[in-house]
Structures are given as structure tokens and as C-alpha cells.
Amino acid sequence: MSISREKSKDEVIQALHNVASEMHDKMSKGNPPTMTLPVRSKSNIGFDQRLGVYKYGKKRTVRDATNLGSAKQLLRSLHVTEFIEEMINSGKSSTLREMYYISEGWGNGKFHSQNESNNLAEDLEIVTKCLREDFRLRPEEDGARIIGNVTFEERNRRGDWMRINCRDDVGDSGYGVPYNVESEKLRLIDEDIDFVMAIETGGMFDRLIENGFDEEARCALVHLKGQPARSTRRIMRRMSDEWKKPIVVFADCDPWSFRIFASIAYGAIKTAHISEYLASKGAIYLGITADDILAYDLPSDDLSKQDLGALQAELSDPRFSTGWWQQQIELMQELGKKAEQQSLAKYGLDFVTDTYLPEKLAHPDVGLAY
């Protein structure tokens, strides 16, 4: 069930016990209990040459029980450990949200928000080098939609394999990506496309479908729904690996969209421990770029204070350290503007499919002219 090699039940339980063991050992020596985990910030991600993605570096932070907040975190980890062990032993699984509600019964170890429980699950993934699938924890985040001439086989609730062509067997909303896209749940069967295009907004996704862009340009369209879920990034990674198709990203021109791209191409800071399973190395940022705002004279909005802060932070983000990104970010700061994908409608509904995308795809750096 796991992404790489499957971990046995015993391995998972042992990994979790190691966390409890660190605490117990410390206490036996008369010290406050601790939990050691990597620093999860942009200052501690580095490019892994071998894997071609960004991973956590060597910086470690020690969470110790000298203040109430961290002590409660440690207690929660132990409750979660117990809970996972129970699920593994009884062959059950639960959603992250269910775990959050179950924690109501954990007394002092209960979570106060779902964010807290999600973060702790991630902490445990990182410390134990297991995945939340190993922990029997599912997200309830819904995956993306896909339209295009690709064929998957998905195992349905009855356990049967169901063949779905994402052009002929789906309605206008496309194929809904399930939360688990590993091989025991989803197989990549067949394709007749040249590339995969990830689209940030639903409005643009629908526009391209209405204009028949998937057939005309021979591509699969993936709607990201904002910051893409793990399964969305994972299925793109599999299409890139197993079908050797290039991934291009078409997003708004704003600092948050750049981060969406980075999470697809290099890995997200929050999930850098599993970047090698989620990131599609070589993914290309197609647009909208700061250059486009000028070149196409697009309607634009002023950057907010938060936008400017995010841009400034990106300048020192190792994922944006290339000359091209630095130049784009600086140009954007200079313009003080951002633009949406849909601003292309200034030149008519067909402009994006007739002019903008063909021009961008034909650019020598992209090389996907059709």
C-alpha cells in the first residue's frame, strides 16, 4: 500500500515505539522527555541531487517537556501512537478528521483544532519515516479532476477493477482522483497524449474543456483546486514516471501560484520528507508570468502587503533560486502587479486556446508546439 516499499505492521509499530522510547529513555536518566524532529521551514530544505527534488536538511529541533505546550504535544503523540497501534492490530483505518474527533476522549491529550492533529500526523510521518497510509490515516481532502484521452483502472468498493477513459467515460466534471492513487488502487493503462497540463483555477479548466483544448493539443488537463492534494501531485508524478509525459503548469501570476508550482516541481516544504514520491521533477511553469503581464498587456491587480511579503520570502527560497525565477519575482515586485489566468479573456473567450497557449507551448524552452 505504501508509495515505495511496503512497510510491515511490525516495522510501523517499531518506528512509533522508537518515538516513545526516546521519551522514556530521557526520563529514566532524570531528564525531561523529548521528541526530535527536522526543522520544517524553508531554511532547512535542500536540493537532493540523487532524487532531483527538495528534501529536509540536517537541522533538527528538539521538542521537550519544559513548557506546557510542548509537553502536551508529546502526550498527544503517545495517544496517536496508541491509536494507530490499535487500528493496525484490528485492521481498521480512519480519516484525519475522525482522529481529531476521537481525540475528544484523550483528556489532556486532546486536539484543539484539526490543524493540530494534521500537523502531528505529519510530525510522526517525518520522525518515523512512515507514511500516513502506514498509519491507516486518510485525508478527507478531495483530489483533482482529470479530462483527456488517458485510461485508468480503479479498484471500486466491491474490489473489482473498473476501466475509465478520462475523455469518453466521464461527464463534464471529468475523472475524480481518489485519495489513494497507489498501484493497489489505481493502474495507469493507456494514453494518447503528448503532455499533461495542470491548471490552477476551475474557471480556466472549464474554459479549456469547452474550447476542446485537450483534443486539439493532445493533452490531459488536471484541475489542481488550489494547493494540490498529495494524491493529485502523486498521480501527476506517476503519469510523468510511467508514461514519460512532460508536466506543464498553468496558473495565476501571483506569489501563491508560484508556490503551487514549486510544490509540484520540487516538493512542498510541509511534505519535504516524501518529496521523492510527490514531486514531478522537470515540471515546467508555463504562465502566467510577470513577462506575460507586459507582453500581453493583461489587466492586473495591485499586490497586497501579504503578496509582497510572500514574494520577498520566495527570493530566499532555495526552490526559486534559479536566475529565471529571481528575474520574474523581481519584475513582479517592480510592477507591483499580479494577474489572474482569466484576465486573458480581455481578448475574447478563444484567445487563451487560439493564441496564448499555442504561443507559450511553442516557446523553445517548452518545445511542445502542436
Next chain:
Amino acid sequence: MSDEKPLAGKQKQIAISEFFEKNKHFLGFDSLQRSIITAVKEAVDNSLDACEEERILPDIRVEINRLKDDRIELISQDNGPGIPRGVIEHVFGKFLLGSRFHAIRQTRGQQGIGITGVVMYSQLTTGSKTTVISKVEGESSAVRVDLGIDTRKNKAIKSGESRDVWIDEVTGEEIKHGLKIRTEMKAKYQRGKQSVYQYLRMTSIVNPHATISLTVKDRDGSVIEEGHWLRTTDRLPRVVEEIKPHPHGIHLGTLQRMLREAEERKMTSFLRHNFSGVSMRAAREILEKAGLEESRQPRRIKAGEAQAVLDSFQKVKLLNPPTDCLSPIEDLLIKKGLSKAIDSRFASTVTRETRVTQGNPFQVEVGLVFGGDLASDSPIEILRFTNRVPLMYQQGGCLLTKAVESVDWKRYGLDQPGGRGLPKGPAAVLIHLASTNVQFTSEAKEAVAANEEVLGEIRRALMEVGKGLRNHLKKSSQRKKAQEKFELINVILPEISQKTSQILGREEPDLAPIITRIMNAVFCEEDLGWDTTRKLATCDITVFNYTARARAYTILAKWPESETVAMVDNPLGGRKETHGLWAWRLDTLDPGSSAVISFTVSGLNKGDWPDMEIFFRGNGDIIGATKIDENLLDEMRNKEALDAAAEEVRSKEDPVIENLAERAEEVFRVPNDEGVIDMGSLTPDQGVDE
């Protein structure tokens, strides 16, 4: 006084109604909304003043009924002494402008034109009469009379007079003494910051000895607003006395007149008998500096010489005028008054010593409440009072507001955007200025005029309560931290230990050394409570040693010691350190152990003692207690000894008392002119504010 001008001398024949019409903006009748507030104010102020003079605890009922066409019926009833039949028309039918201002004495009535204005306004706007029912104790029946005003003769017209037994509509009992007024006027009832409700709420805060109720009914008889403020003390304000003028407030003309009319034969006796604050020593010094013989006859003093006397008034150190002419509300009662009107967590109050500005004694009182229901994101509420009368208009232009704005509140823990102006936060500030002569910015008497000395006093008072707030906030945050630590070691850590051992199937580790490492400090916690059966305030102080070494301390606690408040149980003994400060020497505290000091106090009511301060003597810090400043403690002891000596002397009525008091004043004049050394300044880090 400029108020009287239109009435004085030749102009007296001007119709009083014309005078009223011309001046209604400062008489408080310039708008329909304001007229009803002014009317209530005149009635209630009179009731409070009358009750105070006759030493009656006031019960005041105000009823407002909306009638049609912007008409309002106002009924106000008190349990005061009533007004004898013969003088009713004087009280209600004459503008008392001027006459009452001559007495140098603090009264509420200083600030209005009196109830006559209400009778006049009612007559002018509705043509109706004002009904008065008055019952004087000892008379067999109450007198009821309808009053109007002859606007040309400035005189009341009585009609429909009758006498009858007066039965209270609410209780059904015969009323022994009291006054009821019923009048109708054009007015609009409104709610909010400037309303009758707010006026009475504020009045009740500074008159904790009064019970006041308000009922406002709509045309259909439904109640639209109601307020009920019960008295929180049975102590009436002190009787205020008239005083002689103080030399610092005298003008040349007045001095010359006084000299002319003097019956004394020597200047020394003239000065001592006609002015307050002038001792024999001071009189001699004044005359010496003015170059005058002590035996000169006052009536023979020439203009130039009078000027010299006036000048030397400023050069000689004089005693303050007597303070009996002022009636401060006093700390504890402000606290009680505030707590009945505002729900808060913390209250700090201060009553400053009486000061003098331009010969007029004044006294500043400030109260600050914090927390509880108060809104935290808006500017603090300011409750302004002069001589126990609320000020409701022109907040921005008032000296009291400016004083609040001039304080750097950030250092006391309130948010003050831009470092100036009204601070923001869940707080309310009460400022009471008592004086024989409050100077206002205008005749409307809504805002106190600029005065450096008054401003300085208010600022010092605000900083004092600010200091209290800062200590409170510091304490609460320390307490919160300590509580977190206790939860950590007593609850969370044992659970972690239990869970890890359970998960791993190992033995539970010994937590004692871990706890010492996590805490590594001595903690002090106090618990103030109330013993309902014995009517005693209880206090438990617990000291925990969570360090790796044994510790020894003396713990000192501040407690509200007074003539009526005493310690009852105190098993650990200890000793009195100084007035209001008790000390216990603790046995050596081993690592991981704790000690408890318990004692009970009589003479307090529940809730009188919400907060306490704990000090310690010994090495190393204690979280939750402050290291005592021995120097300040010594100073306090000295002052206490001197006070005791002075008290002894005073009780023997020895004439040296004047000198002693002066000496005491010189000895304890501290550099920043704060005048008193308070217990709040016991902490060593304090220093001088500003």
C-alpha cells in the same frame, strides 16, 4: 460672577423668561434630549444635598413617562427632610444664581441653576404647573402645592394648595419625611452615553450611600428602560464645613475690603483669624517680609502695604486650608461604587491628599477597573465627576480627560496607539475632583478648565493606580505561568510517563529529578477566600521549593490592617513587621517540599480583599513574590512611629501640634512630591515614575 450679570442691578426688570431663553445653552435646556437630563440632575442633586445635610441615607426614585408630542412627565421622589411649607415657593420659584456661590464649601448644587429652572422650563414649553408634595418630620400631614412662575417678578405663584396624609404608592406606608416633584415638559428621552440612565448610573458610583432607581415608560405604559442601584455603604459623606479663604487665593480688592472691615487690632491676629492656613509663625513671617509692624492696625493699612502683604503671601510656607470643607468618596467606597456599576476583575483606587490651588482646596480621587465584561478593543471609558456630580458632555475639552491622555499608559500595561491619547483596553477610569471652587471652561460647567496643579495631581493619582494595574498584570501573567508549570509537572508529565511505560512495557521512571529540572525555582501561591460561617477573610500562602537545594525564607504579606480589621487565626505566629505588613520565618524547605502559611482576618466583608501582595526576604528568587526593599521598609517604620507620636500628642490637645505637623511635613517631603509613601512602592524596582 458672570452668571449673575443679566439679573444684577438695573437689568433686574428684564423678564426672567427672556433671561432663560437667552441662556438656555448653559442652563442645560438647549435641546430636547438634554432638557430631561438636566431636570433629573437638578432634582437628584437637590435630594442628595438635602439628605446629606440632614444625615439621611437617600432613597431616590425617578420616573419618566413619555406622553404624546415630545412631552415627558417627570416624577422624582426622595426620603429627604422635605421643605417647610413657608419656603417652598422660595426654593422652587427663585433663581438662586450667585447666592450659593459665596459660601466656600463643596456642594453639588454649585453646578446648576437649581430646580427653579425645571419649573420655568416646564411652564415655558408646556404651560403646565409643577406639583410639589413635601412632608416635614413631625408635622401631621404633607403639603401639596402647584407652582408656576411669575416671569416678570421672578417669583413663584402658588395654587391649589392642600394638606393630606401622604401614602407611598409603592410600599403603601405613610411617608414620614420626603419630597416629591411632578412636572411635565417638552423633551425627548434617549438612551446611550448621554442619557438619564447614564447620569444616574454615574451618580450612584460616586454616591455609594444612596439607593437610586429609574423607570422609564413608553406611551403605552411599557417599560423601556430601568435601573436600580442599591446603596453599598451606610456611611454618609462627611459633613462639609465652610472655611475661611486661604491667602493664596485672595485678590487685592478682597484683601483691602477685609482690612477695612476688620475688627482685630493687630495685623497678626487679623491674619490668623481671617485666613485659613496661617499660623502665628506664618503671620509673623508674612508681616516681616512685607515690612510691616506686627502691631499695625488692619484698618490703617494703605493700598501699597496691602499689596506688599499680598506679595509676601506667596513667599511664606503656609499650611493647607483645612480639608473638612471637602468630602472625598474615599478609596474603599470608590471601589464599591465602581463594582456595583461595572463588572471587572481588578480595581485600584487612590484618594490623594488635599492640595491648594489659588487658595482653593481641592482633592483628587481616581479609580481604575480592569478586565471582566469591559470591551478590550475600544478606548477606555472615562467617568468624570466634580463634587460628586457626573460630567457628561465635552469630554474631549476637559482637563480630567487631558490628564488621562497625558499619561504614558503603555508602561502600565494598556495599549495606547501612537503613544498618546486615550488608551485602549478593557478598563474604565473614574476621576473625581472635589473642590470648594471648581473652575470650568464655560458657564455650561461641563468641562474642567486647565490648571497645572490640578493636572499634576490627577496625573500622579493616575500613575499610582496605573502602578497598581501594572503589578496586577505582572502578577496575573506570573500566576498563569506558574499554573501552567504546575499543570505540566502534576498532570501532563505523569501521563507521559505512564503512557510511554504502557506502550513500551517498561517500568515507570522516577519523576522527582525531572520535576526539579523543569521547575528549577521556588514558587509562591496565595489563595484568598471567605469563611461564610465565621465571617472571616481567609488567606493561604503556599511556598514550593522545586530547586535542587534547600531554601530558607521569611515571607511577608500585606494585609488590610486597620482599627477595625484584625488577624484572628494565625497558627504560625510570626511578627508584625510594620503597619499592614506581617512576617513569618519559614523552616528550611528541602528540595521538593512545600510549606503553608494560613491566617484569617476579621472586620472585612466578602470581596473587600480581592488581591494581595507577598514579599520575601532570603536568597534566590521566588516566583509569585517580590523581594522586599529594606530601605523603604525602614522609612515606613519611621513614618509609622512619627504618626503614632503625633497622634498621642494630638489626643492630649497640646498646642505644639501645629509645629509637629509642619515638621512631619518637612521630614516626609519626598523628591517627586508624591507626599505619601505608600505600600505599593515597597518593591525595589519602582523608583520614581516620570
